[in-house]
Amino acid sequence: xxxxxxxxxxxxxxxxxxxxxxxxxxxxxxxxxxxxxxxxxxxxxxxxxxxxxxxxxxxxxxxxxxxxxxxxxxxxxxxxxxxxxxxxxxxxxxxxxxxxxxxxxxxxxxxxxxx
Amino acid sequence: xxxxxxxxxxxxxxxxxxxxxxxxxxxxxxxxxxxxxxxxxxxxxxxxxxxxxxxxxxxxxxxxxxxxxxxxxxxxxxxxxxxxxxxxxxxxxxxxxxxxxxxxxxxxxxxxxxx
Numbered sequence: 001x002x003x004x005x006x007x008x009x010x011x012x013x014x015x016x017x018x019x020x021x022x023x024x025x026x027x028x029x030x031x032x033x034x035x036x037x038x039x040x041x042x043x044x045x046x047x048x049x050x051x052x053x054x055x056x057x058x059x060x061x062x063x064x065x066x067x068x069x070x071x072x073x074x075x076x077x078x079x080x081x082x083x084x085x086x087x088x089x090x091x092x093x094x095x096x097x098x099x100x101x102x103x104x105x106x107x108x109x110x111x112x113x114x115x
Numbered sequence: 116x117x118x119x120x121x122x123x124x125x126x127x128x129x130x131x132x133x134x135x136x137x138x139x140x141x142x143x144x145x146x147x148x149x150x151x152x153x154x155x156x157x158x159x160x161x162x163x164x165x166x167x168x169x170x171x172x173x174x175x176x177x178x179x180x181x182x183x184x185x186x187x188x189x190x191x192x193x194x195x196x197x198x199x200x201x202x203x204x205x206x207x208x209x210x211x212x213x214x215x216x217x218x219x220x221x222x223x224x225x226x227x228x229x230x
Contacts, residue, residue, distance in 0.1 A: 043206055043221040089157050101146055101210055101217050105157025
């Protein structure tokens with residue numbers, strides 16, 4: 001019979017390659033963005049964040065780029081490892097003021113790293 | 116490690132029963148959030164507290180849902196007369212309103228299955 005399900009964007013890479021995960025947001029008032037990693041059966045794990053007064057921020061093996069003109073966010077993971085395999089979510093603070101800290105999550109991208 | 120702690124991690128209940136989840140935030144975090152996540156989706160905001168005050172509730176939070184944070188530390192989320200549509204992972208998160216930023220850290224979640 002027919003089956004219907006949600007299909008998250010997927011990205012498959014080889015171990016050692018760099019990964020780029022993209023995210024679009026819609027709220028021009030958003031001024032704070034976060035990337036989370038979520039492994040199966042676990043809660044979202046904070047990776048890196050960026051505020052709207054920046055266009056780039058680097059962490060350990062990760063870089064987040066923010067393009068406010070086109071409302072686009074990306075997460076770059078250098079030298080991807082099998083342990084990076086997970087679902088990655090971008091989230092933004094969607095009020096920029098009165099309810100600062102209330103997050104709206106994107107769809108999520110499944111990253112699979114092959115040894 | 117004193118991260119966000121949630122319990123129980125898993126709960127199976129019969130339709131119509133009441134369930135309660137507990138969340139212990141990171142110590143000294145004055146903000147506490149509840150989110151709900153269903154399979155294949157990102158977390159959705161339910162409600163949040165600043166200290167003991169519940170400052171915002173989502174339309175997703177029906178009358179059967181109630182959350183409390185009586186002393187500004189731990190919080191409980193109660194679902195009365197559970198329905199099968201309540202089956203999801205309930206995530207708690209916490210943050211601080213300090214000058215260092217508003218990084219929101221999540222717990223491992225409480226899985227609810229309503230049969």
